[in-house]
Amino acid sequence: MAIPIAILDCDLLLHGRGSKILDRFDLDSVSDNFLLTNFGFPRDFILYLVDLLREALCRRTQRSRAISPEVQVLAALGFYTSGSFQTSMGDTIGISQASMSRCVSNVTRALVEKAPQFITFNREPSFEEFERVAGFPGVLGVLDCVQVAIKAPNSEDSTYVNKKGFHSVACQLVCDARGLLLSTETHWPGGLEDTIVLERSAVHKHLQDNKEGWLLGDGRYPLRKWLMTPVERPESPAEFQYNLAHVATHEIVDRTFRAIQTRFRCLDGTKGYLQYSPEKSSSILLACCVLHNISLQSGLDAWTLERTEPLEQPKILDQKPEDRDSEAEELRKQIIHKHFS
Structure with a gap:
């Protein structure tokens, strides 16, 4: 039976099932330098952040093809540290720009909830x-x-x-x-x-x-x-x-x-x-x-x-x-x- 395209995730349309997408991205498969270069933080910190936000991020992605907390955190860190939703960043972790945007929104809300704690x-x-x-x-x-x-x-x-x-x-x-x-x-x-x-x-x-x-x-x-x-x-x-x-x-x-x-x-x-x-x-x-x-x-x-430059005088x-x-x-x-x- 044909599946209506309307219900397919845009990442599935862009990448297909065989690529490293959604919950398939493996932090252990990349180097420490790769994480620092692309996401601005070392591995241990990223893993700590994933654990800290996991419950909130899972709560916001109750769908059949939910993006994993690991990928959501990487997407948000990539945006925060680069200021860009460029396709290359999404390609790095295997998601589309639209999904990048959703990840940033989810992680941002989760971090704001943690503000009184930190x-x-x-x-x-x-x-x-x-x-x-x-x-x-x-x-x-x-x-x-x-x-x-x-x-x-x-x-x-x-x-x-x-x-x-x-x-x-x-x-x-x-x-x-x-x-x-x-x-x-x-x-x-x-x-x-x-x-x-x-x-x-x-x-x-x-x-x-x-x-x-x-x-x-x-x-x-x-x-x-x-x-x-x-x-x-x-x-x-x-x-x-x-x-x-x-x-x-x-x-x-x-x-x-x-x-x-x-x-x-x-x-x-x-x-x-x-x-x-x-x-x-x-x-x-x-x-x-x-x-x-x-x-x-x-x-x-x-x-x-x-x-390096002088302070602006108030x-x-x-x-x-x-x-x-x-x-x-x-x-x-x-x-x-x-x-x-």
């Missing part, structure tokens, strides 16, 4: 690790807001046009001294000011009543008891030393995001932009951040790229007198006097 403030503060960087005391984490380019939404929504004139999603990051992400919020429209993103964020709510330690933020942010910023116009040697230590420590978050962009080239705006809706782009960005933390906790290097926030926090200003003076005089 990205959390609920760990011991690393005050000593931060202080070893440049002598800045009491640092809970370093804060920044970065932009990831996306295609223009279908609607005439200008909220995604950032100050540099391109469409983006804004991602607010907090990381520790090792580059481990403590907080990642990827769903903000790129047109929002960094201060507004912070005010609306979970970090703001989490640290409002914090009694020990502070974040470091650059001059775009307001000075608060839980958020130390540089001195706007330093005059004394101690204030200059404070600013130098602040910049050296705060740069950790910039290096961390540059490392994420380098490893996950789908986020590298110099190579193009994410060809998805803001919602899906935000999910892909969060999935890559989760992968960054998983890889770091698995013993892989956090920073794969050292900065625009200093012009605060009104009524918005200034006198208690925070007094606390900063105490820090400067005690640690940098």
Whole structure:
């Protein structure tokens, strides 16, 4: 009896039953160098990731010719690390571009579900690790807001046009001294000011009543008891030393995001932009951040790229007198006097 073509998987039509497709791809049949070159990670990490996501991926592929979790993970890693759905990537593991897209969606959703497990403030503060960087005391984490380019939404929504004139999603990051992400919020429209993103964020709510330690933020942010910023116009040697230590420590978050962009080239705006809706782009960005933390906790290097060009100087926030926090200003003076005089 003839089988209606409509029910056949596109991979079967493209490759036939005899090729290495779907659940037939064997990780043991390829070299470590092959995996690193094509998927950006070593074998042990890929196997760990497959086990971590297996249940979620099997749940999403309840069909007679379901693509195996191994192939789904390889397809997603191939996209994240190359930013491409090119046929050559699908050919590498024996699936079509359409199936590549489904795999990326499945793995992205599975990783986003894991975000609360791998990205959390609920760990011991690393005050000593931060202080070893440049002598800045009491640092809970370093804060920044970065932009990831996306295609223009279908609607005439200008909220995604950032100050540099391109469409983006804004991602607010907090990381520790090792580059481990403590907080990642990827769903903000790129047109929002960094201060507004912070005010609306979970970090703001989490640290409002914090009694020990502070974040470091650059001059775009307001000075608060839980958020130390540089001195706007330093005059004394101690204030200059404070600013130098602040910049050296705060740069950790910039290096961390540059490392994420380098490893996950789908986020590298110099190579193009994410060809998805803001919602899906935000999910892909969060999935890559989760992968960054998983890889770091698995013993892989956090920073794969050292900065070669000078830091872009942020625009200093012009605060009104009524918005200034006198208690925070007094606390900063105490820090400067005690640690940098």
